Amino acid sequence: SQQGEEDPQALSIQEGENATMNCSYKTSINNLQWYRQNSGRGLVHLILIRSNEREKHSGRLRVTLDTSKKSSSLLITASRAADTASYFCATDMGTNDMRFGAGTRLTVKP
Amino acid sequence: DAGVIQSPRHEVTEMGQEVTLRCKPISGHNSLFWYRQTMMRGLELLIYFNNNVPIDDSGMPEDRFSAKMPNASFSTLKIQPSEPRDSAVYFCASSLGGRREKLFFGSGTQLSVL
Numbered sequence: 001s002q003q004g005e006e007d008p009q010a011l012s013i014q015e016g017e018n019a020t021m022n023c024s025y026k027t028s029i030n031n032l033q034w035y036r037q038n039s040g041r042g043l044v045h046l047i048l049i050r051s052n053e054r055e056k057h058s059g060r061l062r063v064t065l066d067t068s069k070k071s072s073s074l075l076i077t078a079s080r081a082a083d084t085a086s087y088f089c090a091t092d093m094g095t096n097d098m099r100f101g102a103g104t105r106l107t108v109k110p
Numbered sequence: 111d112a113g114v115i116q117s118p119r120h121e122v123t124e125m126g127q128e129v130t131l132r133c134k135p136i137s138g139h140n141s142l143f144w145y146r147q148t149m150m151r152g153l154e155l156l157i158y159f160n161n162n163v164p165i166d167d168s169g170m171p172e173d174r175f176s177a178k179m180p181n182a183s184f185s186t187l188k189i190q191p192s193e194p195r196d197s198a199v200y201f202c203a204s205s206l207g208g209r210r211e212k213l214f215f216g217s218g219t220q221l222s223v224l
Binding site for chain 1: 114143145152153155201203210211212213214215216217218
């Protein structure tokens with residue numbers, strides 16, 4: 001079963017707009033990671049946030065984590081057509097597993 | 111570094127045939143993961159190696175699937191016999207230090223079993 005559940009499943013925006021994706025999970029985690037997958041390619045790690053952190057930035061990416069609500073959000077600011085991809089959250093629960101959600105498919109129109 | 115290298119990139123085979131997927135992790139990484147991706151089930155962890163030792167294979171669907179890591183630079187995932195429901199994209203990923211952090215993924219093997 002999938003641990004992380006991304007919302008929305010699909011998102012379409014215009015270039016220059018911000019894109020926000022959410023991830024909810026069910027059990028306690030050590031960290032939460034966001035990955036990007038371009039069509040036909042492998043996943044690429046974007047950012048990791050630990051359970052004792054609330055917010056993290058990397059370039060145009062901003063990730064928040066609310067452990068009380070068991071949720072995280074990924075914000076991409078000033079989106080570009082090249083940001084078109086699927087975005088996955090992955091939760092490390094401290095076991096021998098790291099679960100990926102079903103992903104959000106982002107389309108950025110030029 | 112060339113990244114995680116998987117071969118073949120595409121594999122088309124007939125039901126009942128043996129399929130072997132190959133993976134070369136990034137040099138120095140000591141954790142290796144095999145994932146399977148389908149539209150219906152998303153990304154599923156099949157097996158996880160740490161220092162060439164299988165740590166958790168609970169995700170391997172059934173006895174038809176087997177994985178080996180004979181050394182730090184090579185792993186195989188074998189399906190014998192293959193079935194149409196095995197059709198999926200199989201990814202290999204590696205990470206540093208035995209942690210499930212910042213996985214580096216290969217480009218995947220697109221498997222079609224007819």
